[in-house]
Amino acid sequence: MTPTVAIVGRPNVGKSTLFNRLVGKKLALVDDRPGVTRDRREGEARLGDLEFRIIDTAGLEEATEESLLGRMRAQTEAAIEDADVILFVVDARVGVLPADRPFAEMVRRSGKPVILIANKAEGGAGMAGAYDAFSLGLGEPVPLSAEHGEGMADLFEALMPLFPDPDEDGEEEDPNKPLQVAIVGRPNAGKSTLINRMVGEDRLLTGPEAGITRDSISLDWEWRGKPVKLFDTAGLRKRARVEDKLEKLSVADALRAVRFAEVVVVLLDATIPFEKQDLSIVDLVEQEGRALVIGLNKWDLVADKPGLLTELKEKAARLLPQVKGAPVVPLSGLAGNGIDPLMKAVFQVYETWNRRISTAKLNQWLQEAIDANPPPAVSGRRIKIRYMTQVKSRPPHFAIFGNQLDALPKSYTRYLVNNIREAFDLPGVPIRVSLRMGQNPFDKDRK
Structure with a gap:
């Protein structure tokens, strides 16, 4: 259930400005004259990963019940009764006035948490x-x-303990919804052959010629009782070599399949793995924010080489740091070997892609990471990271709040991303980080 937060206080302390800030829109009228707001105004607010209903109220003033001011006050009292949390606002420029005190006592008597x-x-x-x-x-x-x-x-830090953890009241995923899995790779990597083995019939045309598949074909399948929708795609060549109009359309169709997939299996030819085009395809999958599994097809042709799998896993970690820890699965589409390990990896990385980390755990980790390696100073002032929250999953996306974050070196952001991946076990998925700062009112260049 979405919590409700009411903003209360005497007139002209900035309640409507705060309301507009939290809803992200100028919904409430704002003016220097007191008493502009008369009715309760509601909106959907978001602060970090906290989502709540926010109520802007009229300024609290002493008045008889029959008067307009008295009726406005009754509306505010109703908002307090309806709220789960109360934000009691005072004007810091003028300090606490005698008019603030009776209303502070009123919100205290409500028994609701007050910030x-x-x-x-x-x-x-x-x-x-x-x-x-x-x-x-x-x-x-x-x-x-x-x-x-x-x-x-x-x-945010004051509100966070008063809200339920988003992990605890999240919606259950529909178990009957099929997992969308796209198989992509260079031409002739064996994508169609692999899918034919998976579904147990020659559903897709295959052959030694490269580029047989043109359309992205979707097939419904079930693996161990779990519904899966498989997408076979056209082989992706270097853009400079794609001249035929029909091939351009096929490539566009394949890219569309990647965007709509939840997990993408990038199929490599184990006899010539990690070609430049393979790395470009993985980069595309990362940019689209999809979960990734690397399949080493035609493994039966190189299985006699000892230590090759370990070597290729190390190569993947070195060449693909943006999806560090992505599962690397040897298989043979022609022989039908390795399909079970491949699908185990697919479902495992899908679970990681959907994972949410509680704000409390994130900030405990963040403090330890900062203590171990503090952010650098800029012009004698240290960059201050205040807190962090996960704003969404699929893929995991984190927001970092603080001061002077525009000066934070990319190397430090990479340090945080690598540590998040390791601390919370997030292999094989892209990780997004947004840096958010409050605006400086003394910055003359600010628009």
Whole structure:
């Protein structure tokens, strides 16, 4: 169930600006004059991986029940009753006023979790007013600037313990939905032959000639009681060598199959593996964010070479760092060997591709990673990484929040990605990282 958060406070403390910031749109009217908001306004908010319903309320003022102000206050009290969490906002520039205190007592009596927000806290004067908010007895204030987006990381940290973990209330996947698996590779790698062996009939045309398959053909199949939709694709050659119009259409169809697949098996010819085009195909799969399995076809022709599999696995790790740990499975489509290990790897990497990591575990790991190797300093100021959250899966995508992240070296981002992959066992899947910062209100070049 989606939690509900209500924003309350006296007039003109920036409640509607905070509401707009959290929903990502200018839904609520904002003006310097107090009392612009009268009715409750609701929206769908997102902060990191927290999703919740947010309610903007009218400013709390003392008034008789019959008056307009009194009716506005009744609407705010109804929002407090409806909320799971209350954000009580004060103006850090002017500090705590006598009018704030009775309403602070009202939200305390509600028995709901309350987060005290000291808004407009940019600059030295703002921070002084934020410290003044301690006197309300609502705990430690969260200083932020809703207008400039500063302090949202601290708000996330305050909200996070009050929300259920997204892992705990996620929807169960439909067990009857077939897993979409695309088989791709260079021409004549044996893709159609392999699929014929999998489905147990000569469903696809095969032969020694390269480029027999033109359309991307989908076949429904079942492996150990699990539904699978297999996609056979045209062989992918170097773009410079693709001249025929029909072949261009076939290649476009194959690329479309990769985009719609969940797991992609890149089939290599074990007699000439890891050609430049093989690496380009893997790179394409990574860019599309698909889970990856590498199949070494025609393994029966090289199986007598001792240590070859270990050598090729090491070569894969060296040449394909962007999908480090991707399963490398020897097989023979012609002989029908290795299909079971291939499908085990497919389902395993699919599970990894869907994995979600709780924010608490991520941030515990992040602190250890930063302690072991702190981010570098820029112009004498150390880059500060505040927290991290997983914003989505399929593939795993993480957002890092902090200051001066635009100056974070790519080498440090790679360090974090490699450590995430190792710490949370994420082999064979692309990992996405977004760097997010609050805007600097004193930056004159900011639009």
